Amino acid sequence: MKTKMLHFTDSYLKECDSKVLSIAEHDGKILVELDQTCFYPESGGQPSDNGQIINDQGIVFGMSYAYKFDNKVLHIVDKVGLSVGDLVHCKLNWDDRYRNMQFHTAIHVVTRLIERDTPIKVSSNNATLEKARIDFTLDEFDREFLGSFEAKANELIKQNLPIKTYILTREEAEKDPDVFRLAKGFDESIQDIRIVQMGDDDAIFDRTACGGAHLANTSEIPKIKFLKLENKGAQRRRINFTFE
Numbered sequence: 001m002k003t004k005m006l007h008f009t010d011s012y013l014k015e016c017d018s019k020v021l022s023i024a025e026h027d028g029k030i031l032v033e034l035d036q037t038c039f040y041p042e043s044g045g046q047p048s049d050n051g052q053i054i055n056d057q058g059i060v061f062g063m064s065y066a067y068k069f070d071n072k073v074l075h076i077v078d079k080v081g082l083s084v085g086d087l088v089h090c091k092l093n094w095d096d097r098y099r100n101m102q103f104h105t106a107i108h109v110v111t112r113l114i115e116r117d118t119p120i121k122v123s124s125n126n127a128t129l130e131k132a133r134i135d136f137t138l139d140e141f142d143r144e145f146l147g148s149f150e151a152k153a154n155e156l157i158k159q160n161l162p163i164k165t166y167i168l169t170r171e172e173a174e175k176d177p178d179v180f181r182l183a184k185g186f187d188e189s190i191q192d193i194r195i196v197q198m199g200d201d202d203a204i205f206d207r208t209a210c211g212g213a214h215l216a217n218t219s220e221i222p223k224i225k226f227l228k229l230e231n232k233g234a235q236r237r238r239i240n241f242t243f244e
Contacts, residue, residue: 003073004036008165008194011101011213013038014094018053020086024074031074032061032082038090040097041066041073045125046104046212051092053077063090096129097213102243103127105163105215106224107134108198110153110239112206114146123236131227131242141231146239150226160219161199168193179209 002021006013018034025031032053042048042065053061053075062078082088107125111134114120120136127133173179173193196214199205215221222243230238 002071003034005041005073005211006036006038007040007213008211012216014097015089015091018088018090020082020084020088022072022084023082029076030078030080032063032077033072033074034088034090037066037073037075038092039063039066039073039075040092040100040213041068043068044210044212045107045127047096047100047127047129049092049097049100051090053082054089054091055082055086056088099129100127101213101215102221103132104212105218106153106157106221106241106243107132108196108206108208108210108214109156109218109221110134110149110224110241111136112198112208113149113152113156120237131240133241134239135232136237137235138237139235141237143229146229146237147226149239150224150241153224156205157218157221157224160217161205162217163196163198163214164216165194165196165214168195173209176207179207 006016016036016038018036020032021035022033039049039051040046048066051063053063059081061082063075064078065076066073104127107127111122118138120138122134122136124135125133170191170193179195193209194211195207196210197204197207198218224241225244226239226241228240232238
C-alpha cells in the first residue's frame with residue numbers, strides 16, 4: 001500500500017500530519033492521495049472515516065469518504081485548493097470512528113462465538129453507525145439457537161479481554177489455518193498479515209487476520225442487542241444487531 005495507514009498500529013490516533021502525493025478528479029469528485037493517513041478507508045465491512053484535511057494556511061477541506069484504489073488510499077474532499085506537495089493536518093471525526101470500532105469489534109465477538117459451536121463460514125459483514133449484520137453459511141436455521149448468542153456475547157464482553165494487533169509473515173500465519181476464516185479469504189498478494197488477537201497469549205479467545213480498526217478491550221463494547229435473525233435461503237443466514 002503506497003499510503004501508510006496509521007490505524008494499523010494505533011486505532012486511537014485521531015490526527016496526523018501528511019503530505020499530498022497526488023490530486024485527481026473523477027465523476028465530479030476531488031480525490032486526494034496522502035503519504036500517510038489516520039482516516040480508515042472503507043473495507044472489510046467497516047465504513048470509511050470522515051473528517052477534515054487542513055492545509056498550512058488553515059483552510060479546512062471536508063473529507064467525506066476514503067477508499068482503497070490501485071494500491072493507494074484516496075480521500076474525497078469538498079472543494080479544490082490543495083496542491084501536490086502540500087503539507088496538511090488530518091483530523092478524523094472521532095465519534096464516528098469510535099462507533100465503527102465498537103461495531104467492528106463486536107462483529108468479531110459474535111462471529112467467533114458462533115464459529116466455535118457451529119460448522120459455519122462467515123461470508124460477509126457490514127456495519128453502519130446504528131447497526132451491524134453478519135452473513136454466514138449454515139445448514140439449519142434454528143432461531144432459538146442463534147438467538148442464544150446474544151447473551152453469550154454480552155457475557156464475553158464483561159470478561160474485559162485485551163485486544164492487540166501484530167504482524168506475521170504469510171508463511172507464519174498459514175501455519176494456523178484458523179487465522180483465515182472469512183469465506184472469501186485473504187488476498188494472496190499480501191505477504192505481511194496483520195493479526196487481531198482477543199485475550200491474553202495464554203488464553204486466546206480469537207486470533208484472526210484483519211485490517212480493521214479495533215478497540216483495545218472488549219469492555220469498550222456496549223451491550224449487544226439482536227434485532228433480527230433472518231433465513232435468506234440456500235444455507236444463507238443473517239444476524240442483525242445493535243447496541244443498547
